[in-house]
Each structure stands twice: as structure tokens, then as C-alpha cells.
Amino acid sequence: MVLPSSGSLSYNTIRAEFGSPSSNVYLSLYYRGGPYTYQVPRNNSITTNSSGTISVNNFYGAAGKGDYARGVFASYNSGGKFATLYSGCGGPNLPGMADTSLRTNVFSTGFTQCYAGAVGINPGSFTMGPFAPGNQNSSRPYYFYNSSGAQQRQFTWRAGAPSGSGGNTTESTLQPAPRTQMGPGPFSGSFVTSTVVWNIGVDTTIRGF
Amino acid sequence: MAEHSIDLSDFTVSISYMDEMVRYFDETDNQDKEARECEVTWTHNTLSVSPLKYYLRENHEYWVSNIAERQEEILTEWFKELGHDPRYYNFNRETKTFTVIGEVETQAQKDRWLKPNPANIVPPTAPEVI
Numbered sequence: 001m002v003l004p005s006s007g008s009l010s011y012n013t014i015r016a017e018f019g020s021p022s023s024n025v026y027l028s029l030y031y032r033g034g035p036y037t038y039q040v041p042r043n044n045s046i047t048t049n050s051s052g053t054i055s056v057n058n059f060y061g062a063a064g065k066g067d068y069a070r071g072v073f074a075s076y077n078s079g080g081k082f083a084t085l086y087s088g089c090g091g092p093n094l095p096g097m098a099d100t101s102l103r104t105n106v107f108s109t110g111f112t113q114c115y116a117g118a119v120g121i122n123p124g125s126f127t128m129g130p131f132a133p134g135n136q137n138s139s140r141p142y143y144f145y146n147s148s149g150a151q152q153r154q155f156t157w158r159a160g161a162p163s164g165s166g167g168n169t170t171e172s173t174l175q176p177a178p179r180t181q182m183g184p185g186p187f188s189g190s191f192v193t194s195t196v197v198w199n200i201g202v203d204t205t206i207r208g209f
Numbered sequence: 210m211a212e213h214s215i216d217l218s219d220f221t222v223s224i225s226y227m228d229e230m231v232r233y234f235d236e237t238d239n240q241d242k243e244a245r246e247c248e249v250t251w252t253h254n255t256l257s258v259s260p261l262k263y264y265l266r267e268n269h270e271y272w273v274s275n276i277a278e279r280q281e282e283i284l285t286e287w288f289k290e291l292g293h294d295p296r297y298y299n300f301n302r303e304t305k306t307f308t309v310i311g312e313v314e315t316q317a318q319k320d321r322w323l324k325p326n327p328a329n330i331v332p333p334t335a336p337e338v339i
Contacts, residue, residue, distance in 0.1 A: 001234065001269070002236065003234065004232050004234045008232075016244070017269075019263060019275050019279070021282070100274070101274045110274075
């Protein structure tokens with residue numbers, strides 16, 4: 001659900017979409033990049049705090065935080081000869097998701113994991129999920145933005161990838177070609193199972209629609 | 210000296226509705242729709258802390274997660290209002306209790322605290338005969 005893209009928009013309508021702790025409705029609460037408004041393309045018409053004036057016209061078609069998951073993407077390395085490596089968010093020894101609501105098409109879910117792992121000499125893997133029942137990840141793109149709205153990563157699950165319906169979608173390094181690859185953008189052509197790819201190192205917002 | 214554990218779970222949540230209807234776009238059927246705007250109020254039943262509010266559309270797609278997030282904010286605000294510093298406490302979402310970080314709570318922790326390297330940690334094994 002988002003704000004309408006035409007017609008009149010009242011202050012209360014904006015507050016009711018984004019949420020507010022205040023009985024007074026004021027738009028400055030909703031500057032893009034602030035606590036109620038993520039830096040994602042859908043909200044590009046909303047000005048950021050540093051760029052000045054904010055008005056009702058900025059909010060046509062905009063949406064609150066609910067459609068996006070967010071967390072700090074980091075890495076873990078156990079060290080040693082046959083090291084255990086994890087990179088991403090929500091995996092073992094990694095930071096947890098700070099915001100777990102994620103929408104994919106019309107399905108919304110509590111989303112807690114997006115990470116790649118390699119345990120010693122075992123095959124590596126990339127895991128995302130869990131997703132709502134009915135979700136379909138085959139050929140679905142995912143986008144990853146930093147807190148300034150700059151896109152950090154992008155990939156599209158390969159055709160025929162497990163749906164993730166009611167669970168996770170996982171791909172192993174043993175997956176026969178074609179495998180799921182990053183791109184366009186940074187690490188384009190790398191496999192999603194690479195732990196190097198997911199050490200983004202910053203607070204990251206995830207879009208799945 | 211800091212209290213070891215502060216339970217804030219005894220509160221009431223009430224919902225009232227604003228007069229004005231609000232608009233939204235429903236992407237499941239591509240229709241503009243109207244809904245009531247809710248004023249949600251948290252009031253603590255026993256402690257002298259301020260009632261705090263949150264405003265959101267009725268049946269908002271992310272009602273549950275938004276309310277849960279705001280509730281945690283409110284409990285933290287109450288905690289500060291009571292004169293505590295949340296940096297030194299862990300918050301348990303289930304019990305709505307703040308507990309001092311590093312607090313020794315269970316008997317096993319106490320035993321370990323009093324005797325950090327007790328003899329029964331590693332079970333005895335028979336020596337290997339070469």
C-alpha cells in the first residue's frame with residue numbers, strides 16, 4: 001500500500017501511511033533518509049533534510065518503511081586453515097536485520113536472512129528468507145541501497161530458482177549453470193554465493209519488488 | 210547503584226479513531242481507497258510515566274511491525290523517564306523487561322561466577338596408554 005499518485009493528499013493521510021508519534025502533523029518528520037522514510041527510488045520526490053523545502057506534492061506515490069528490510073551487512077571470518085566465512089546480514093555471527101518487513105510483489109513477510117557462507121572445505125551457499133507463502137523468487141530482482149540511497153548491489157534470481165514460498169531460497173556453489181549472478185552494477189557477473197560480494201559494510205536497505 | 214531488572218510490562222494499549230478519513234492506494238487491486246486513522250495510546254498502569262501515542266492507518270499493511278517498533282521505542286522512553294540509562298541494560302521483547310548487561314541470573318552462572326574454573330567442567334577421562 002502506498003500514497004495515491006493523484007488527487008488531494010491531506011497531512012493526516014501522509015501521517016497515516018508513514019506513522020507518527022505526534023498528535024501534531026508536520027512534514028519535516030518525513031524527510032527522505034529520516035527515521036520514517038527510507039532512501040529508495042519510490043521516495044525520490046521527497047526532499048532530503050539537507051536539500052530544503054518539503055511539501056505535500058513530494059508525497060504522491062510515496063510509501064512508508066514497511067516494504068523494505070534493512071540491516072548492517074558485514075562479514076565474519078573464523079580464521080584458521082579451514083576458515084568459516086559468512087557475509088551479509090542475519091546469518092551466523094553476523095548482525096541481525098534491523099527491519100524485517102519485506103514486500104515481494106504483493107507478499108509481505110518477516111525477513112531475517114540475506115547472507116553467503118562457506119564453512120571450511122564444504123560447498124558455499126547463499127540464503128535469503130524466510131518469504132511468505134505464495135512468494136515466487138524465480139527471476140525476481142533484488143536491490144540493495146545504502147543510507148544515502150545509492151545502489152550498492154543488485155541481482156536477479158535465476159529462472160527456476162526455488163520459490164522461497166513459506167521458507168528460504170538458497171543456492172549452493174554446486175548449482176549447475178546457469179547460476180544466479182550479481183548485476184548490473186558492482187560485482188556484476190560474480191555469483192551470489194560469493195562471501196566477498198556481501199561484505200557491504202554499511203547499513204543497507206533491501207527492495208524486492 | 211543500578212537496579213538489576215526493571216519490568217515495564219504492566220501497561221494498557223487503547224485505540225481511538227480520528228474524525229478525518231485518510232486515503233491510500235491498494236496495489237493488490239490498483240484502487241484508491243479510504244480508511245480511518247487510528248490514535249494508539251500506551252498508558253502504564255502503575256508507574257508515573259507519560260502516556261505516549263502513535264498514529265497509523267487502520268489495517269495498515271505493516272500495522273503489526275510498526276506498532277511493535279513504536280512500542281519498543283515507548284518502553285525505552287519510559288525507561289529513560291524513570292531515570293535509567295538504556296545503554297547499560299538489555300531489553301527483552303518477550304517480557305518487556307530491562308536487565309543489567311552482564312547480570313548473573315541463573316544458579317549455573319552464579320556457580321561459575323564464584324568458581325570460574327571448577328573441576329567438573331571437563332569430564333575425567335582415562336589416560337591413553339602408549
